[in-house]
Amino acid sequence: MSYWGVLFFLINGIAHAGLGDLAARHGKYFGAFAEYPLVTQDATFRTVFEREFNLATVGVYWYQTHNKEGLLDLTEPRAVADYAVAAGKKLRVHPLVWFADYDQIPAWIQKYDGQPDRLREFLKEHVQSVVRFFQENYPGQVVAFDVVNEPLEYLGTRVRKSLWSQITPGDPEGYIALAFQWAREADPDARLFLNEIFTERNDAKFQALLGLVRRLKARGAPIDGVGIQGHAFAPLASRFGFQGRGPLMVAAAPVERFASHLRQVAKLGVEIHVTEMDVPLLDNHALLPGRAAVRTARRQGRQAEVYEGFTRACILEPACKAMVVWGVSDRDSWIPKYFPGFGRALLFDGQFRPKPAYWGVFRALQ
Ligand code: XIL
Secondary structure: OHHHHOOOOOOHHHHOOOOHHHHHHHEEEEEEOOOOOOHHHHHHHHHHHHHHHHEEEOOOOOHHHHOOOOOOOOHHHHHHHHHHHHHEEEEEEEEEEOOOOOOOOHHHHHOOOOOOOHHHHHHHHHHHHHHHHHHHHHOEEEEEEEEEEEEEEEOOEEEEEEEOHHHHHOOOOHHHHHHHHHHHHHOOOOOOEEOOOOOOOOHHEEEHHHHHHHHHHHOOOOOOEEEEOOOOOOOOOOOOOOOOOOOOHHHHHHHHHHHHHHHHHHHOEEEEEEEEEOOEEOOOOOHHHHHHHHHHHHHHHHHHHHHHHHHHHHHHHHOOOEEEEOOOOOOOOOOOHOOOOOEOOOOEEEOOEEEEEHHHHHHHHH
């Protein structure tokens, strides 16, 4: 076991405060994505999760809930939420409406393409049923619903076209406003968030997000909060077609810019959550073992600085109430799957040992 590992378990043995406990002293949440089926299958995941976090993001993805026409199947979200609430964690529910161009909108829904009335009826029913499910089963436990996820183009500044745009023809932002109204109707006390990706390095997109939220609020959409996902990539070439400017340079991750983004969102009068933080590192390619170790240590050090800086920024911004990491261990991160060549993005390594990144967050929360 490494020096850090030994130290970690020593500290734990004495009186370890998890990240969630530390965050709570600042009046904030520090959470993690509680992915299904990890929470039901993996005892190590549960141990670390329960010790370290005070907030659980519960996935209500359509590929989990809408496999059969006419049936909203909440078995998996229920398993996660039951577990998390029993362990004393608050919940973030993610996402209710998503354009989802991976494989997330089931084929049977796509056959309503071109039938705005059917789509509208379906979406309203979905939003309200999920909100009511949580209201009835976990009253007072949900601190946020990501009502609309990633409404803007990945790299652009426009609201993206999706199946849901058809609901309000000629009004690309209309369906977003409607989704928020439906959610509010279902539960007047629910905290409703708009969650967006890849604004960290893209000021144009970030400004577009501010504009969108401002306009939605101006037309009466009940938005309580903005989620900044916090996938802290440098510009890089990837399968999403980023304008690559060379390899990932974690050192250049823009902590200052991030802090300024938080301040600007706060000025809109909404709450902020950092919803999906991770800091992907480039894989080591064909290096001699000695060099790889040096490089790994250097990159992990920079990664720790980014985590520490982002966490500190949230702690210092009164409107920022929660930070969430997008997974617990590097073994289970989405990054290698979606961005081949990158990985090791989280606070714990594949064996659930804390990395320098963990201690970066720890320092920021102290
Ligand atoms: C990823 C998750 O890791 C998967 O479990 C899920 O299949 C979908 O993709 N932005 C988001 C998250 O809002 O829902 C995505 O999560 C990562 C990017």
